[in-house]
Every structure is written in structure tokens, then in C-alpha cells.
Amino acid sequence: MSFNNLDTLYRQVIMDHYKNPRNKGSVEGDALTVDMNNPTCGDRIQLQLQVEGGVVQDAKFSGEGCSISMSSASMMTQAVKGKKLDDALNMSKAFSDMMLGEDVDTEEMDMGDVEALQGVSQFPARIKCATLAWKAMEKGVQE
Amino acid sequence: MDVNAIREQFPILHQEVNGHPLVYLDSSATSQKPRPVIEAVDAYYREDNSNVHRGVHTLGSRATEKYEGAREKVRNFIHAKSTAEVIFTRGTTTSINTVAYSYARANLTEGDEIVITPMEHHSNLIPWQQAAKATGATLKYVSLQKDGTVSLDAVRETVTENTKIVAITHVSNVLGTINPVKEIAGIAHQNGAVIVVDGAQGAPHMNVDVQDMDCDFYAFSGHKMGAPTGIGVLYGKQHLLENMEPFEFGGEMIDFVNLYDSTWKELPWKFEGGTPIIAGAVGMGAAIDFLNEIGMDNLTAHEQKLVDYTMEKLHTIDGISIYGPKERAALVTFNLDDVHPHDTATVLDAEGIAIRAGHHCAQPLMKWLDTVATARASFYLYNTEDDADRLVDGLLKTKEYFGDVF
Numbered sequence: 328m329s330f331n332n333l334d335t336l337y338r339q340v341i342m343d344h345y346k347n348p349r350n351k352g353s354v355e356g357d358a359l360t361v362d363m364n365n366p367t368c369g370d371r372i373q374l375q376l377q378v379e380g381g382v383v384q385d386a387k388f389s390g391e392g393c394s395i396s397m398s399s400a401s402m403m404t405q406a407v408k409g410k411k412l413d414d415a416l417n418m419s420k421a422f423s424d425m426m427l428g429e430d431v432d433t434e435e436m437d438m439g440d441v442e443a444l445q446g447v448s449q450f451p452a453r454i455k456c457a458t459l460a461w462k463a464m465e466k467g468v469q470e
Numbered sequence: 471m472d473v474n475a476i477r478e479q480f481p482i483l484h485q486e487v488n489g490h491p492l493v494y495l496d497s498s499a500t501s502q503k504p505r506p507v508i509e510a511v512d513a514y515y516r517e518d519n520s521n522v523h524r525g526v527h528t529l530g531s532r533a534t535e536k537y538e539g540a541r542e543k544v545r546n547f548i549h550a551k552s553t554a555e556v557i558f559t560r561g562t563t564t565s566i567n568t569v570a571y572s573y574a575r576a577n578l579t580e581g582d583e584i585v586i587t588p589m590e591h592h593s594n595l596i597p598w599q600q601a602a603k604a605t606g607a608t609l610k611y612v613s614l615q616k617d618g619t620v621s622l623d624a625v626r627e628t629v630t631e632n633t634k635i636v637a638i639t640h641v642s643n644v645l646g647t648i649n650p651v652k653e654i655a656g657i658a659h660q661n662g663a664v665i666v667v668d669g670a671q672g673a674p675h676m677n678v679d680v681q682d683m684d685c686d687f688y689a690f691s692g693h694k695m696g697a698p699t700g701i702g703v704l705y706g707k708q709h710l711l712e713n714m715e716p717f718e719f720g721g722e723m724i725d726f727v728n729l730y731d732s733t734w735k736e737l738p739w740k741f742e743g744g745t746p747i748i749a750g751a752v753g754m755g756a757a758i759d760f761l762n763e764i765g766m767d768n769l770t771a772h773e774q775k776l777v778d779y780t781m782e783k784l785h786t787i788d789g790i791s792i793y794g795p796k797e798r799a800a801l802v803t804f805n806l807d808d809v810h811p812h813d814t815a816t817v818l819d820a821e822g823i824a825i826r827a828g829h830h831c832a833q834p835l836m837k838w839l840d841t842v843a844t845a846r847a848s849f850y851l852y853n854t855e856d857d858a859d860r861l862v863d864g865l866l867k868t869k870e871y872f873g874d875v876f
Binding site: 332333336337367368369370371391392393394395450452453456 | 488810811812813816817819820827828829833836842843871
């Protein structure tokens, strides 16, 4: 594998989200709070969701982890904000499929920059990094 | 020591990973296996496989002979007095849990203390947390010095007459610290405590003499010293083991079984319930033969030279943090500024270099180091200065790669 292959993992847009995370911090007022970590590597995320009328009004995250887990959290919060809970869950399902290497139309689902993480599916050891934030979101919504 | 000749004995090393010759720097997680071990396990299954200690037929006798022969090799390897003191287990974790269940739970009560350190691997930490909870004993920590070493004064301050167990790692799997276990054993004994040594990173890399160390228990794994996974050892002083109840009950470990009560076999079989890991033990015996042929002192000297060389090279990299003391075993834990260790490990993997990234099963130690995760390169007898050079080149590329994208 060369650095060209690495570029399929570390796309510019991923690095941008890593360096300049969107929705980092905490929600003001009442919010659902979910803590989740990846025990095998130590990455951890705290996700806060503000849901009103079945719609995600606000989503913020904090935590520590690698470029993939943190950029994925940033992209996920961007994607689910303003979406109905069902749509958010469908996105999560689509994201899991994407990590399994399936073709997913992220544009149709209005998933924003998430498509940039497609390349992670070629790095099995890193898939859990990418799915951490989505798993946290699912847990929050189910609660 | 002829490293190239040694490398020839490790088939797995001769392959390309992601288009580059493999550089394996994760031996602290698990070591690679030399040909004699692979062949011994293969030959055992082809020629001798049978259950042990059921001795009527010939294969049964051969399997038993090989299994017990491996035990004698382990006894000799760690200089134990008797094979009665050498218990085969699944690995270090099971060995330590055996002590935590069979010794700690039976001998500890409220007011007693268990003393450990913050540098322990989870396998020498959680069994004691749980034993403390179960018995009402107090878990105490010896504080570390700034460089990640343990001072004997700190041990003296922490260990009291109420201390019943001191449990400490021989070598830290993160810091590389080599602990003065013999001196710590002395302090434990002065206070009437027993000492349990986690030898997972010790026995594979240096000459271990349990009698000279005067430890009461010493636990280690085969897979970190060239043997298969799934086989490990618990050494214990005979008089302690005699007074302990078995950890697992079932076949193999019994003497007489009646409807409502049973008696146990003598040591060491009392602690080996169920059909043992026979092929694993055979592989462990072969690994010990292999290491003895090279000589543990030669191996240690080679690793020391290599880790000194690596440290010197790593220090030339701008923006690298190296954790642990100057004097260390053959591993280096580090972080590059602004690059998460997972990302470092992924870039190195693209270069064919295998390192470990994460918390190394030592979350309290990560907190002590004030970091979430680190990268670790660990060496064994088959590693070379060329491997260290490849690591350094890989890290420079990692910096370049992440420097570019930012």
C-alpha cells in the first residue's frame, strides 16, 4: 500500500473536520446525553442531542480520539441536525452499510460530508473508529 | 548472536505487508513463533496426540511424557525448585486470577491490604480490585516516580503489617520499566505479605530465577515467548499452593470422587482441571529449548542494544514524546505531536510496519501519563537495527503526511 491508498482513508474533508470540528461542545439547556467509548482503543465521545417534536434540533459532541472517530462525530452531528429521528436512524443504518463496503447514496439522504468516510471500509481496523459517533446517536435516540 | 540466522527460523517475518517487507514491532502483544515451535506442535498432532494421564495406551503415555517434559523445561527455565510448583494455565491472566481466587479470597479479610502500582496491566489490576471488593480488603497503590519507576522507599511507605498481598509487574508493558522485584519481595516478606509478580513481559526477555527473586507467585504467558497462544504458567511456592483450594473443579484434578465430597490430586495437577492445553505445553517446551539454545543473556543483550539504538534515533524526531525511564526493557511507547496514535499506526501499517496503538490494557496508567492512548514499538530477538531505522523513517513520513494535510 502506498500513500495514495492512505489518501482514500485520510481525505482532505476528513482532515478538515478533524482539525475544525463542527458542533463541538455542549448543548445549552436540556439534552439527551450519551457517553460511549471504544474499549479496545480508548476513544471516547459524549454526544448531546436536543430533540423536540421528533426532530433533532441540536447535536453537539465532545471527546477524544483519532482523526477518523472525531471527524466522523463532526460529520454525523452535521448530518442529523434538523432531521427527524427516523431519518437519523436510517442514516445510521446507511452508514453501517457504507462501512461494509456497500454503495450508499449519501447525497439522496442528505448526509453532508459523510460520504468522505467511504474509504474507511477498506481499513477494517478503523471501522469501529468511524461508527462510534453513530452508535452513540442510535443509543441516544433509542432512549 | 546471529540475528539473520534467527530470523530464518521465523517464517512469518519473510513476507510483504502492503507492498513492503514486514517489520514486526508488536512482540509485547504477542511474539512470532519460530519453526521448531510450529513443527513441535505439528508433530505432536501428527504423531502423539492423545489425552494425558490416562496412561494405558501408548499414545497416552507419549502425550503425557511430552506434556510433563514441557513442565520440567519450564521448571528449569525459571529455576523453580520442583515441578510441583509449575502449573500450566491458559496464560498470565488465568494465572493471576488463580491466585486472586484461591489465595486472596481465602486469606484476606476486612482491614487487610493489597498493594499494587498504577503501572499494572489490567490483568494484574482488576483481579485485585475484585478480590478487595469480595473480601473487604483495601486496595492500595504505590505511587510512581516522575520517570515511571518504582522507588523502594515508596514501597516501604505503602506496604504495612496489614498488607497481605503485594502484586507488581516484573516489566511494564507500557513504560518498559524493569521493577526491582527481588527487593520488593524482601519488603513484602518483612511485613508478612506474599508477592505476586506479573512476569508476562519479564520471562520472555530475561533470565528469571524465582528462587533468587524469592517471589511467592510468578505468572507468565507462552505466546509472548515464541510458544502458541493459550498456554501459560503459574509458579507458586509449594507450601502456599498446598494450602490453596483448586480454582477449577472437574476432571483431571481429582483423586477420589464420592457423591457428596471429593479429594484432589497432588500438585501441580490439583490446579489443572479439565483436559489441559497439551499441544500448547509441547510448543512452550520447544520455545524454551529454542530460547535456551540462543541463551537468555544473549537475547537480553541484543534487545538492550537495539532499544538504546532506537531511543537515540527516536530522540532526533521533532515533536515526539517518549514515555518511561531511560533504563528500560525492549519497548518504546511514544506519541507524535498532533497525530493520534491510531493514525500513526495506520500510516506505519501502510509502510509494512506493525506497532501497537491504544491504551495497552493499562487505562489507569494512561491517566497517570495524562494521555488517552499511545503508540508502542516493542522488540524481540528477531528485530534488527534495520527495523528500528524503518520505524524512524515511517514516523518521519507520518509527520510529513499529517503535516501536509493540515
